[in-house]
Structures are given as structure tokens and as C-alpha cells.
Amino acid sequence: MLEARGLRKRFGTVAALDGFELSVEAGEICGLLGHNGAGKTTFARICAGLERPDAGRVLLAGTDPSSSPARARALIGYAPQEIALYPTATLRENLRFYGGLAGLRRSTLRSEIAAIAEAVLLTDALDRPVATLSGGQQRRAQAATVLLPRPPILLLDEPTVGADPVTRQALLALVRERAAQGAAVCYTTHYLPELEELDATVAVAQAGRIIARGRREELLAGLPSTVALEFAQNEHADEHADEHPDTDTDADADGGLSFVTGRPAETLARVLTSLGERVGQVERIEIREPSLDDLYRHLTAANQDTAIQDAADQSTAKEDEHVR
Numbered sequence: 306m307l308e309a310r311g312l313r314k315r316f317g318t319v320a321a322l323d324g325f326e327l328s329v330e331a332g333e334i335c336g337l338l339g340h341n342g343a344g345k346t347t348f349a350r351i352c353a354g355l356e357r358p359d360a361g362r363v364l365l366a367g368t369d370p371s372s373s374p375a376r377a378r379a380l381i382g383y384a385p386q387e388i389a390l391y392p393t394a395t396l397r398e399n400l401r402f403y404g405g406l407a408g409l410r411r412s413t414l415r416s417e418i419a420a421i422a423e424a425v426l427l428t429d430a431l432d433r434p435v436a437t438l439s440g441g442q443q444r445r446a447q448a449a450t451v452l453l454p455r456p457p458i459l460l461l462d463e464p465t466v467g468a469d470p471v472t473r474q475a476l477l478a479l480v481r482e483r484a485a486q487g488a489a490v491c492y493t494t495h496y497l498p499e500l501e502e503l504d505a506t507v508a509v510a511q512a513g514r515i516i517a518r519g520r521r522e523e524l525l526a527g528l529p530s531t532v533a534l535e536f537a538q539n540e541h542a543d544e545h546a547d548e549h550p551d552t553d554t555d556a557d558a559d560g561g562l563s564f565v566t567g568r569p570a571e572t573l574a575r576v577l578t579s580l581g582e583r584v585g586q587v588e589r590i591e592i593r594e595p596s597l598d599d600l601y602r603h604l605t606a607a608n609q610d611t612a613i614q615d616a617a618d619q620s621t622a623k624e625d626e627h628v629r
């Protein structure tokens with residue numbers, strides 16, 4: 306439904322996109338992760354027809370937004386980070402305006418506006434000027450304008466920033482519902498637990514390209530677990546860490562001792578055996594499965610060297626350009 310192939314985009318000497326590839330199927334929620342500056346917004350803006358790529362192309366259900374912007378606009382709902390609503394108009398007026406632009410019929414507009422306002426918990430705010438809504442309410446209002454016409458492709462850039470837990474849940478439920486109805490959703494977030502709640506697949510962007518893509522469980526499968534012990538006294542943790550110099554061990558300042566291991570059951574058995582009678586010094590034992598946070602840290606650290614090399618190459622290219 307949404308397909309990006311070989312996208313490249315430069316701003317001066319900065320390569321915002323550098324061979325960016327991503328496909329999102331109908332009914333799929335793809336969580337797009339990446340450090341600040343990884344190229345996520347540039348990708349979204351190209352999909353929404355707000356930027357043109359220097360190379361490569363995007364297809365939205367077969368339509369290229371660079372060559373058919375009007376057709377592409379009808380296929381995509383893009384909620385950027387910055388609020389794009391009329392501040393002096395009421396939320397209802399904003400929804401009417403955006404619904405009308407998207408071609409919603411007057412007969413259905415009224416009921417659709419009521420339904421979307423209820424879904425984002427803003428029914429009571431419908432007749433207030435948008436400028437009087439809180440920051441979190443404005444973000445939800447913006448999401449409502451994008452979701453109102455039910456576009457088959459949704460690009461949502463951190464829509465839950467500033468939302469309290471209840472409204473966050475309401476927004477996530479709405480996104481899940483739209484995907485269940487067949488929308489392809491690309492969902493940018495820095496808050497990884499949301500991707501579990503959305504049952505999203507994952508794409509990790511770094512330095513203008515996708516460095517990992519797949520289902521969460523596939524991506525997590527290759528990562529080690531952590532066997533974590535909590536000792537009542539620091540020195541016991543340190544002493545025990547010294548007994549395992551060959552393992553990936555970390556003792557913290559609060560009596561915590563962790564072992565990063567691909568075989569957690571074996572590691573735990575070995576640690577308990579070596580503790581022997583001193584096991585009474587341990588207050589808590591836990592085996593932690595790898596999380597999306599671990600995956601993200603692992604991938605971005607592994608690609609750090611490449612990114613540093615790329616930055617060095619860009620800087621050399623800039624110097625060469627200068628010399629010429």
C-alpha cells in the first residue's frame with residue numbers, strides 16, 4: 306500500500322535520506338523509530354507530497370505523490386508534529402473544513418465529526434476555538450482532522466506527545482481500529498512500549514536509511530537476555546562480579562549485578578552454583594527478556610561506526626567541493 310524505494314534527499318551538504326526503503330502493507334501498523342535527524346520527517350513529507358526526492362520514488366497504492374499530488378493527497382493522512390489547525394476557528398469548524406477538503410459529503414460529515422470527536426475524547430471541546438485547547442488536546446484535534454476522512458494510508462508523527470494515559474489509550478485504540486479496517490499506518494514514536502500496544506511491526510531509521518525491518522519477535526529473537534540479581538550489600542555484588550571475569554557482567558552502585566547472556570537458564574544455574582551458601586545474600590533474581598529498547602540501542606550502536614564513517618565521507622566531499 307505504501308512503498309518507498311531508494312529515496313535520496315539532500316539539504317545542502319546534509320543527506321537527510323540516503324537510500325531509504327520501506328513498505329507498509331494494508332492493515333499493518335509499522336512503528337518507525339530513529340534518533341533525531343534520522344530522516345523520518347523528510348520521508349513523511351515526501352510521502353505527503355510536501356518535498357520531492359532527489360532520487361528514488363514513493364508509491365501510495367500505486368500513485369506517485371511527486372507526479373500526481375492531488376490523487377496522492379486523497380490517499381494519505383499525514384499528522385505532522387507541528388499543529389496545522391486554524392487557531393481562532395472551533396474544533397468543529399476545523400473538522401468541517403478538513404472533511405470538506407477531503408471530499409466528505411455534508412450528509413455524513415455531521416455524524417463522522419461526532420464519532421471522531423468522541424473517539425479522541427474531545428466531544429466537549431467541539432465548539433471551542435482551537436487556540437483555547439491544551440497542547441495535548443490540540444495534538445488529538447490534529448489527529449482527528451487527519452483520521453476523519455478515513456484515508457487508506459496514515460502517517461502519524463508522534464501523535465501521543467503530551468497526551469495523558471487515558472487519552473493516549475484512546476488514540477492508540479483509534480489507530481488500531483483504523484488498521485483493523487485496512488489502513489496502512491506508519492507511526493513514528495520515541496516511546497517504544499506504544500509499539501507493543503499497537504502490535505506494530507518495526508522499522509529502524511538511521512542516517513537516512515532503514516537499518517532493520519520486521520516483526521518485533523523476529524528482531525528480538527537474536528538478542529541476549531539479562532539475568533539480574535539484587536544483593537543486599539554492594540560489596541557482595543562486586544565480589545561476585547569478580548568471580549565471573551569471562552562473562553558480560555555489570556555491577557551497579559545499588560547492589561545490582563547483571564549478566565547479559567544468550568542462555569539465561571544455564572547462566573542462572575552457573576551463578577547459583579558458584580554462590581553456594583552465599584545465596585542468602587541475594588534479595589531478588591530476575592530473568593529479563595530483551596525489549597524493544599534493547600533492540601534499538603543494539604542496532605543504533607552497531608551502526609554508529611557506519612554513521613560516523615558516512616559523516617566523515619560527507620565532510621570530505623564538502624571539502625573537495627570547496628577545493629574545486
Ligand SMILES: Nc1ncnc2c1ncn2[C@@H]1O[C@H](COP(=O)(O)OP(=O)(O)OP(=O)(O)O)[C@@H](O)[C@H]1O
Pocket residue numbers: 316317319320321339340341342343344345346347348
Ligand atoms: N528543510 C531543511 N533544510 C535543511 N536541513 C533539513 C531540512 N529538513 C531536514 N533537514 C535535515 O535533514 C536531516 C533529517 O531530518 P528529519 O527532520 O527528516 O529527521 P527526523 O528523523 O524526523 O528527526 P526528529 O526525530 O527530530 O523529528 C536532519 O539533519 C535535518 O537537520
